[in-house]
Each structure stands twice: as C-alpha cells, then as structure tokens.
C-alpha cells in the first residue's frame with residue numbers, strides 16, 4: 001500500500017474537467033472541480049442521476065482520464081503515468097466494486113476471488129491462503145465452489161467485494177454498491193465493508209442514492225450538474 005499512517009488525502013482534484021466527445025457530440029460531465037477526499041474513511045459521492053458521479057469514480061479509478069486539470073490518487077499524479085505504469089499503479093492500489101458485480105461467470109466464487117492474485121503473480125500457496133481468508137471474512141467458504149449463477153444477489157456482491165479486497169488495495173471504489181440489494185442484505189454488505197476498513201485501514205469511496213448507505217458516510221460530497229455543490233462531514237470520527 002502507498003498510504004502511510006499519516007497519509008494526506010487519498011484523492012485530490014485540482015480544477016479537474018471531463019468532457020466526453022462521442023462522434024462530435026460534446027458533453028461536459030465535470031465542469032471544474034477542486035476538492036480533496038480524505039484517506040481511510042467512508043466517503044460518498046451523491047447527487048442526482050446524470051450529475052457526474054460515475055464519471056468521477058472512473059477518473060479516480062484511472063479508467064478514464066481528465067480532459068483538463070490535475071488528479072492525484074494515493075499521492076500519485078496520475079496524469080504523469082503512461083500505459084503500463086498506469087495499469088501497474090491501478091492494479092496495485094485500486095479496486096472496483098461494480099453495481100453489476102462483473103463476476104466471471106465460468107469461474108467459481110473461489111476462482112473469482114483468487115483471480116486478482118493470479119494477475120499479480122502471487123505464488124500458489126500464498127494465493128490459496130489469502131483467497132480462503134477473504135472468503136471466510138465475507139462468509140462464503142461453504143459456497144466457494146458455486147458459480148455466480150448459483151449465488152443470490154447478496155452473495156454475488158460479497159464475492160465482488162472479496163475479489164476487490166483480496167489484494168489489500170489502499171483504495172476501494174464502488175459505484176452504487178447496494179443498489180441491487182434488499183435493505184437487509186445491503187446492511188450486511190455495509191457491515192462487511194466496515195470490518196474490512198478496520199482490518200486493512202483502506203479508503204472507501206462510493207457513489208450512492210441509498211439513504212441507508214449514506215447514513216454510514218464519514219464524508220459526503222454532493223455533485224450537481226458536474227460541480228461540487230456541497231461537502232458535509234457525516235459520522236463523527
């Protein structure tokens with residue numbers, strides 16, 4: 001992990017702008033935002049549909065690049081990284097939990113969780129140890145041989161979280177992580193992420209519409225029309 005105990009912000013936007021340009025049609029998704037997201041907290045990006053939440057997460061996750069401005073993630077100015085260095089930086093520091101889970105359908109729960117460790121070239125015995133520990137912490141040891149279509153929505157989300165966390169990333173990004181879950185399963189997933197945050201001191205950044213999830217926020221960033229409309233502290237430290 002790149003962050004130290006006295007880490008500064010995990011994300012720093014300086015006049016970041018994002019304009020999509022599809023076939024000559026320009027859409028300014030992010031106008032010009034300047035703000036920091038503190039590390040080791042539950043930070044939430046909230047706002048109406050189309051306000052730019054997913055765009056911000058994709059920029060933070062280095063899935064997409066800003067049109068202008070400067071973006072630092074885990075202390076790294078990501079605009080300075082080129083292809084391979086960017087991929088390497090992303091795979092070492094950042095994990096994504098997608099709303100649609102994005103599990104590999106032909107792999108079992110165990111293999112889905114193990115996959116990021118394979119990509120990192122971790123040797124087999126260590127991989128097995130870390131994969132089993134992660135399955136245990138999300139309560140899915142008994143379902144480890146199930147494929148995604150043999151799991152419930154909440155179980156799939158737990159596999160997705162286990163897969164995101166198994167490599168112990170400094171930063172976990174989740175786009176509407178509870179959107180497809182009933183409120184009880186959503187509460188279980190939130191509790192699980194809290195546990196992981198305490199165990200690994202990771203930083204979490206979510207986008208959400210879910211009031212239940214928002215009630216757990218340490219920091220709330222309200223985005224409206226591609227601009228930061230408001231920043232409020234949530235739960236006290």
Ligand SMILES: Nc1ncnc2c1ncn2[C@@H]1O[C@H](COP(=O)(O)OP(=O)(O)OP(=O)(O)O)[C@@H](O)[C@H]1O
Nearest residue numbers: 020021022027029048049050051052053054055056
């Ligand atoms: N690939 C793209 N090409 C062109 N425009 C895009 C693209 N992706 C997003 N947009 C536009 O950028 C703006 C912000 O979209 P974004 O997906 O970030 O919103 P959001 O806040 O995540 O919305 P939701 O809550 O519905 O998920 C919208 O006007 C959207 O239409």
Ligand SMILES: [Mg+2]
Nearest residue numbers: 053054055175
């Ligand atoms: Mg979105």
